Amino acid sequence: MANTQGRDFLFCHLCGTMLTAPSPKYAQCPLCKTKRDINDVKDKEISYTISAEDIRRELGIVVMEEQKVQLSKVDKKCEKCGHGEAKFYTRQMRSADEGQTTFYTCTRCGHQFQEN
Ligand SMILES: [Zn+2]
Ligand SMILES: [Zn+2]
Incomplete structure (x- = not known):
């Protein structure tokens, strides 16, 4: 993978x-x-x-290998710099137990963090 x-x-x-x-x-x-x-x-x-x-x-083949990432902005406090806005996308984990993980990227410092 x-x-x-x-x-x-x-x-x-x-x-x-x-x-x-x-x-x-x-x-x-x-x-x-x-x-x-x-x-x-x-x-x-x-x-x-x-x-x-x-x-x-x-x-002439266009291969869409990129992850289907939908970036949207959300009010989310960056755990690193405290900035109140982050871009996020969600990804379904393979195991159903793990459910969906949300990934955030701070719009100010670029710090990435995630949340289940
Ligand atoms: Zn930040
Ligand atoms: Zn260059």
Whole structure:
């Protein structure tokens, strides 16, 4: 599971844009042009990801892999900075016993916390 976890290296550390790999030697941010040496990232993963992406684009397939995240704002006190507004979404856990978990992200400091 967790196919979107642990892939921060695919995103620009400055602006968060998804990096492209115009050359096998480096990855580049299309927005701010920051380059990252491919050795800085796990090349096997990035090449796999890029090729999968290319294939999809080639075939015109739009794959909705993203979590279905519905962000809404709610009056919720941030447990870290005390700010009174957070964005939240809920996710149903696999086990029925666990019910629904609500995830909050503070709109001020970005702190993430959750609540069952
Ligand atoms: Zn960037
Ligand atoms: Zn906060």
